Amino acid sequence: MKTEDITTSLDALKQTNNRASVLTTNELASITMIEATALAAARKYFAESGFTEVLVPHITKVTGACENIDTLFELDYFGQNAYLVQTGQLYLEALIPKLGKVFCIGSSFRAEPDIDERHLTEFALVEIEFPGDFEQLLVHIENIVHAMIHAAAVCSEIEALGISPERLKAVTKPFARITYTDAIKKLNEMGVDIEWGDDLKSRHEKILAGNAPLFITHYPEAIKFFNMRRNENPLLVNSCDLILPYSGEAVGAAEREYDHGQLLDKLEKSSMYKMLLERGKTIEDFKWYLDIVSEHPIQHSGCGIGLNRVMQFILGSDDIRACTAFPMNRESLM
Amino acid sequence: MKTEDITTSLDALKQTNNRASVLTTNELASITMIEATALAAARKYFAESGFTEVLVPHITKVTGACENIDTLFELDYFGQNAYLVQTGQLYLEALIPKLGKVFCIGSSFRAEPDIDERHLTEFALVEIEFPGDFEQLLVHIENIVHAMIHAAAVCSEIEALGISPERLKAVTKPFARITYTDAIKKLNEMGVDIEWGDDLKSRHEKILAGNAPLFITHYPEAIKFFNMRRNENPLLVNSCDLILPYSGEAVGAAEREYDHGQLLDKLEKSSMYKMLLERGKTIEDFKWYLDIVSEHPIQHSGCGIGLNRVMQFILGSDDIRACTAFPMNRESLM
Numbered sequence A, B: 001m002k003t004e005d006i007t008t009s010l011d012a013l014k015q016t017n018n019r020a021s022v023l024t025t026n027e028l029a030s031i032t033m034i035e036a037t038a039l040a041a042a043r044k045y046f047a048e049s050g051f052t053e054v055l056v057p058h059i060t061k062v063t064g065a066c067e068n069i070d071t072l073f074e075l076d077y078f079g080q081n082a083y084l085v086q087t088g089q090l091y092l093e094a095l096i097p098k099l100g101k102v103f104c105i106g107s108s109f110r111a112e113p114d115i116d117e118r119h120l121t122e123f124a125l126v127e128i129e130f131p132g133d134f135e136q137l138l139v140h141i142e143n144i145v146h147a148m149i150h151a152a153a154v155c156s157e158i159e160a161l162g163i164s165p166e167r168l169k170a171v172t173k174p175f176a177r178i179t180y181t182d183a184i185k186k187l188n189e190m191g192v193d194i195e196w197g198d199d200l201k202s203r204h205e206k207i208l209a210g211n212a213p214l215f216i217t218h219y220p221e222a223i224k225f226f227n228m229r230r231n232e233n234p235l236l237v238n239s240c241d242l243i244l245p246y247s248g249e250a251v252g253a254a255e256r257e258y259d260h261g262q263l264l265d266k267l268e269k270s271s272m273y274k275m276l277l278e279r280g281k282t283i284e285d286f287k288w289y290l291d292i293v294s295e296h297p298i299q300h301s302g303c304g305i306g307l308n309r310v311m312q313f314i315l316g317s318d319d320i321r322a323c324t325a326f327p328m329n330r331e332s333l334m
Helices: A003-014 A026-048 A089-093 A134-153 A156-160 A165-169 A180-189 A202-209 A260-269 A271-278 A283-295 A307-315 B003-014 B026-048 B089-093 B134-153 B156-160 B165-169 B180-189 B202-209 B260-269 B271-278 B283-295 B307-315
Strands: A074-077 A080-084 A102-109 A122-131 A176-179 A214-217 A239-244 A248-256 A300-306 B074-077 B080-084 B102-109 B122-131 B176-179 B214-217 B239-244 B248-256 B300-306
Touching: A003 A026, A026 A102, A026 A122, A026 A134, A026 A156, A026 A307, A026 B026, A074 B074, A089 A102, A089 A122, A089 A283, A089 A300, A102 B102, A122 A134, A122 A307, A134 A165, A134 A214, A134 A239, A134 A248, A134 A300, A134 A307, A156 A165, A176 A180, A180 A202, A180 A214, A202 A214, A202 A239, A202 A248, A239 A307, A248 A307, A260 A271, A260 A283, A300 A307, B003 B026, B026 B102, B026 B122, B026 B134, B026 B156, B026 B307, B089 B102, B089 B122, B089 B283, B089 B300, B122 B134, B122 B307, B134 B165, B134 B214, B134 B239, B134 B248, B134 B300, B134 B307, B156 B165, B176 B180, B180 B202, B180 B214, B202 B214, B202 B239, B202 B248, B239 B307, B248 B307, B260 B271, B260 B283, B300 B307
Parallel strands: A176 A214, B176 B214
Antiparallel strands: A074 A080, A102 A122, A122 A300, A214 A239, A239 A248, A248 A300, B074 B080, B102 B122, B122 B300, B214 B239, B239 B248, B248 B300
């Protein structure tokens, strides 16, 4: 692995002020072609596996929010309070009863003021939802991410950037797995100060993953999105994050709760919902979603794959700004 | 053509208040599958023709605006005045020097307060830019739209909706063409009260198109986007709109001006720019784009294809709200 070379060739692409000055560089052309190749590989998998593409809304009520509602961009929508979407998940889930496997690829927005190597205000999210269980979910994620990485490995632009395709070709299925509980134990054994119930930080994830993709499964319910399905152990949910070297968490995934009573209970107890109440919101905004789950109680699962995070692994870059043509942050508006 | 049947089967999908109530209908599943089929056909053409996909920003300065800046959604972007993108055109154009043929598929936003069969606040736009001339542009548009329509024609969901695939299979290349000037003459001969220099209204476009796609070419410079390339007749630009039955204007296209002096002159004289000055904007916001054109004066052309408008033709529907899963307007926010 030629990490130093990679860093050098992509260095100029970290620039987000005056982004225009790097738009006509060979390096930017190369990463754009690699990104397009990875996207096409995901789409090929969706076509072969019977997933239908859905165009979800990007201006939403709170049902377009993920856990961290503090990073919602607000918008005046003809006098109504609206947000830029963070996840199309609930909109995709609504189509499962008739369409089965569905996916969307689009922008996720976060009002992140930080200008650094980890935060973007807009990034591409590849999301799937389908009727099926937790094991099937992990297989889909493995297949999609594996396809993206291996398609990139044979893209001629990889070598043009001085990146060794061997590191990418070495990625094999199945990906390693560890439970959240075992991950905490392992970190403690390594002397890391973290307790069961804490969320894993990026630095923890990178230690655990080492040089290969790693699934961390079965997180505590308290730190995850409200509709993740409860495990037989009621403290846990059937969730999983995929951790990649260079980027950390690249995929968030879970089996979804489809028991209406449980779902309502989980929503009302969620920290996200408490934050929404403080902002004057009510359960009413979620009514349409709860109603669809109530009328169509189908076991289903899904995930969101951060394209730029997968690209960080492909390019071997610690800096998300170097991995897409238009990395959006506070200073890159153009 | 079974127009009445089609209208009947799609009637329920026109509803934009309480949209959730139609999300699990067979009809909505059918139109979503047809939309996905049409999108996949466009992507197949792009892959076969050497176009690279680009992810463009959806929060922009005024360079993300199209002609009608009155319909920009405004956003507070960390104290800066920002907008939701209406076209990724200038961002795509910036990548032509190194990438050649490029495309993007994403949301275009319009703050349209009307709730009716023609207006949406968010819709999918398929945009291409490439090094090449006006004739090559029309061939690309023909090929893309033809591919979308014919892919839909063989999708089983078409017959499930009671739509005759024969109407779609009857669409052949090349599409008919008429110049704007001849179109005005023809309308006048038909007794329509319209003068040279007026923009064509939807009702005019439908009269001209009849039952088949129609290119209207070479519009007056004064009513078109600032960077459309001037024709040998200096009153005209090398532009073209594709008109489809049921929807009207489905594609806006043009050769782009690549002479820096001409481009600057055209920008400063454009009605869009005058409106921007009134809002306190300066030429500065366009500087990065003007600089790239100045440094890379390459003949190039491009277009934006309104997916929902193509879907209206495919479905034989006069109502854009019936042609996508999540038609966005003032009342459909969810």
